[in-house]
Amino acid sequence: MGADIDKKRVVAVCGSGGCGKTTLVEDILFTTGKTSRKGSTDKGNTVMDFDSEEMERKISLQLSVGHTQWNKHLLYFIDTPGYHNFIADALCGIMASDSVLMLIDAKDGSKAQTERLFDEVKKENKPLIFFLNGLDKEDIDLDRAINSIKKDLTEKAFLLQLPIVEDNNFVGYIDILNHKAFDYEKGEIEIPSNFKDAAEERYMELVEEISTYDDELMEKYLEGEELDKNQLNETLKKAVWSASFYPIFVGSSLKGLGSKELLDGMVDLLPPPEEKYNEPAALVFKTYNDPQLGKMSLLRVCSGEFKSDSNYFNVNKDQEERLGSLQSVQGKSLSKVEGASAGDIAAVAKLKVTQTGDTIANKGSSIKCDFIEMPLPFISYAVYGTSKGDEEKLGAAINKVIESDPSLKFERNSETKEFILTGMGAMHLEVTASKLKNKFGVQAMLKLPKIAYKETIKGKTQSHGRYKKQTGGHGQFGDCIIEIEPLQRGGGFEFVDMVVGGAIPRQFIPSVEKGIKAAMEHGVLAGYPMIDIRIKLIDGSYHPVDSSDLAFQMAGSIAFKDGVEKCKPVLLEPIAEMEVYVPDDNMGDVIGDLNSRRGRVLGMEPYADKKGYQTIKVLVPQAEILEYAPSLRSITGGKGFFTYHFSVYEEVPSQIAQKIIEEAKSEE
Numbered sequence: 001m002g003a004d005i006d007k008k009r010v011v012a013v014c015g016s017g018g019c020g021k022t023t024l025v026e027d028i029l030f031t032t033g034k035t036s037r038k039g040s041t042d043k044g045n046t047v048m049d050f051d052s053e054e055m056e057r058k059i060s061l062q063l064s065v066g067h068t069q070w071n072k073h074l075l076y077f078i079d080t081p082g083y084h085n086f087i088a089d090a091l092c093g094i095m096a097s098d099s100v101l102m103l104i105d106a107k108d109g110s111k112a113q114t115e116r117l118f119d120e121v122k123k124e125n126k127p128l129i130f131f132l133n134g135l136d137k138e139d140i141d142l143d144r145a146i147n148s149i150k151k152d153l154t155e156k157a158f159l160l161q162l163p164i165v166e167d168n169n170f171v172g173y174i175d176i177l178n179h180k181a182f183d184y185e186k187g188e189i190e191i192p193s194n195f196k197d198a199a200e201e202r203y204m205e206l207v208e209e210i211s212t213y214d215d216e217l218m219e220k221y222l223e224g225e226e227l228d229k230n231q232l233n234e235t236l237k238k239a240v241w242s243a244s245f246y247p248i249f250v251g252s253s254l255k256g257l258g259s260k261e262l263l264d265g266m267v268d269l270l271p272p273p274e275e276k277y278n279e280p281a282a283l284v285f286k287t288y289n290d291p292q293l294g295k296m297s298l299l300r301v302c303s304g305e306f307k308s309d310s311n312y313f314n315v316n317k318d319q320e321e322r323l324g325s326l327q328s329v330q331g332k333s334l335s336k337v338e339g340a341s342a343g344d345i346a347a348v349a350k351l352k353v354t355q356t357g358d359t360i361a362n363k364g365s366s367i368k369c370d371f372i373e374m375p376l377p378f379i380s381y382a383v384y385g386t387s388k389g390d391e392e393k394l395g396a397a398i399n400k401v402i403e404s405d406p407s408l409k410f411e412r413n414s415e416t417k418e419f420i421l422t423g424m425g426a427m428h429l430e431v432t433a434s435k436l437k438n439k440f441g442v443q444a445m446l447k448l449p450k451i452a453y454k455e456t457i458k459g460k461t462q463s464h465g466r467y468k469k470q471t472g473g474h475g476q477f478g479d480c481i482i483e484i485e486p487l488q489r490g491g492g493f494e495f496v497d498m499v500v501g502g503a504i505p506r507q508f509i510p511s512v513e514k515g516i517k518a519a520m521e522h523g524v525l526a527g528y529p530m531i532d533i534r535i536k537l538i539d540g541s542y543h544p545v546d547s548s549d550l551a552f553q554m555a556g557s558i559a560f561k562d563g564v565e566k567c568k569p570v571l572l573e574p575i576a577e578m579e580v581y582v583p584d585d586n587m588g589d590v591i592g593d594l595n596s597r598r599g600r601v602l603g604m605e606p607y608a609d610k611k612g613y614q615t616i617k618v619l620v621p622q623a624e625i626l627e628y629a630p631s632l633r634s635i636t637g638g639k640g641f642f643t644y645h646f647s648v649y650e651e652v653p654s655q656i657a658q659k660i661i662e663e664a665k666s667e668e
């Protein structure tokens with residue numbers, strides 16, 4: 001705030017779980033004098049991971065914002081979570097920033113989640129700098145780390161710095177482009193002789209690539225002429241801005257090595273914000289709950305200026321929205337500002353209609369800042385309150401949690417009557433349960449959801465039902481003969497009235513149907529609803545005084561219950577049509593695993609959105625999907641993913657059906 005637009009940088013800090021993002025941002029805040037001691041995620045005292053759930057688990061669960069000044073520039077950092085369970089906030093962070101700082105742990109190299117995030121950054125066409133972190137760790141294989149970036153992410157990644165590691169001690173780096181070496185403690189040093197060849201090799205490779213971005217430079221390079229430093233640097237910047245060339249910086253955020261050079265790199269090589277519109281527009285990219293202030297929204301101003309305490313407009317909701325005090329953000333600390341302009345990030349409390357992803361603009365505006373669909377959650381658990389009181393408060397509390405977590409879904413399953421919480425993984429749902437307890441005082445229990453089994457019949461029969469009661473005054477009498485027969489899958493329920501000659505008076509025919517429908521709610525095998533059945537009402541009799549609606553309902557119910565036992569009842573289960581996306585190399589194992597889950601492969605084809613991946617279309621019983629996600633993750637090293645939707649009901653194989661029936665009986 002207060003800086004010229006070309007002196008601002010808005011950067012999302014991304015990377016796989018635990019690669020050191022938060023530690024790096026803490027080091028930057030400390031190095032640039034924003035904090036007086038460096039926060040540590042291990043000690044749970046960072047500016048960025050301020051939520052109690054994060055401190056307890058020592059991982060980032062949601063994005064958070066920090067800012068600092070460097071070389072007269074204002075830098076905003078959006079520290080994002082790395083674990084795939086919390087990817088929604090990483091995506092929101094990418095959308096709110098102009099460029100990305102992607103951390104890679106030098107020990108691990110690129111991981112499945114790095115690939116997932118890099119794909120997203122590519123889609124959005126944002127410039128990106130790599131930071132190879134953790135070089136203080138023992139036995140780092142630099143080539144292996146760089147090759148994993150080149151192989152899994154992009155060929156166009158190039159080291160700008162060559163780390164100097166001596167006897168497992170990371171002491172400095174060579175500035176490859178400028179042929180200079182630095183010791184982090186001593187400052188500039190001679191290039192160590194054992195690094196000269198490697199540095200020269202990297203230089204040639206780098207310059208050859210950079211010169212493809214400028215004809216004049218290319219000519220000079222090919223002629224073997226001396227290259228102008230400025231021209232080289234300018235072209236490097238152009239290449240990075242074009243989002244097709246990715247420089248790699250090195251360091252150790254734990255030891256505080258490399259941060260200053262990285263800051264220089266961000267200022268020099270990453271683009272400033274670009275004002276896209278000629279009126280104020282801001283993206284709300286995060287909603288969270290502050291213990292004191294309540295609902296907080298984080299705004300990334302895309303263009304124009306916003307003033308505190310003024311009326312604006314939510315474009316997505318087509319409603320007015322008043323912004324109270326705008327605040328600058330440093331983790332959880334907020335401080336009031338008068339306004340915010342393009343490229344700034346500000347927080348504002350208690351917006352009425354606004355949700356994550358919405359655009360705030362002037363009244364009547366139709367501008368919508370770019371945002372993306374949140375990933376579809378796909379792991380479901382049934383959620384129960386542990387007491388009656390908890391049960392009552394559960395829905396409202398979950399909806400509060402969902403407000404700050406767009407990748408969570410909550411709904412009631414009308415078949416099983418269970419409340420179903422769906423998220424990105426088991427850990428995501430556990431964290432949600434923990435938030436419910438610690439923030440809203442609601443004890444919730446997660447269980448595997450019930451499967452909406454059904455029952456049907458395979459045979460037909462005729463059945464007679466009679467209900468007769470003689471009490472003191474007038475009695476009850478109903479009597480009917482029905483035929484019960486199976487319908488095709490998906491046929492539902494049919495009722496055919498074939499009564500002739502008034503054997504059952506007209507007004508009681510719907511009563512028989514009603515009685516049968518009620519009986520079908522609870523099947524004879526395991527109590528699941530019955531479907532795909534046709535009833536023909538053939539005949540019956542009545543009593544002029546004693547017959548009633550209720551008596552004919554009873555007669556229908558008795559006829560059905562008696563008859564259905566003789567119709568070879570069977571159990572049906574929901575089958576899902578699933579699409580599984582997997583790397584080519586894992587195809588065999590994934591298909592083997594699907595077979596063991598009673599899956600039937602319908603077809604396979606190359607996955608259009610990602611090279612080296614296949615799509616498997618497969619029918620799988622829903623019961624076998626409940627715990628599929630961890631299995632797929634382990635087979636594919638976290639790279640595989642899947643989507644599914646309900647397809648049809650099919651008969652459960654008898655051995656499995658037997659178990660389900662026994663379980664249902666023992667529950668009763």
Ligand SMILES: Nc1nc2c(ncn2[C@@H]2O[C@H](COP(=O)(O)OP(=O)(O)OP(=O)(O)O)[C@@H](O)[C@H]2O)c(=O)[nH]1
Pocket residue numbers: 015016017018019020021022023024041042058059060061080081082083133134135136137251252253254255
């Ligand atoms: N040796 C070493 N350890 C590091 C380095 N950077 C981070 N760590 C450690 O790695 C662990 C995870 O660090 P974080 O900064 O929380 O990682 P993160 O990327 O923010 O993790 P998530 O946000 O949960 O994805 C902590 O124990 C850090 O102390 C580093 O450069 N060297």
Ligand SMILES: [Mg+2]
Pocket residue numbers: 021022023049059060079080081082
């Ligand atoms: Mg973190």
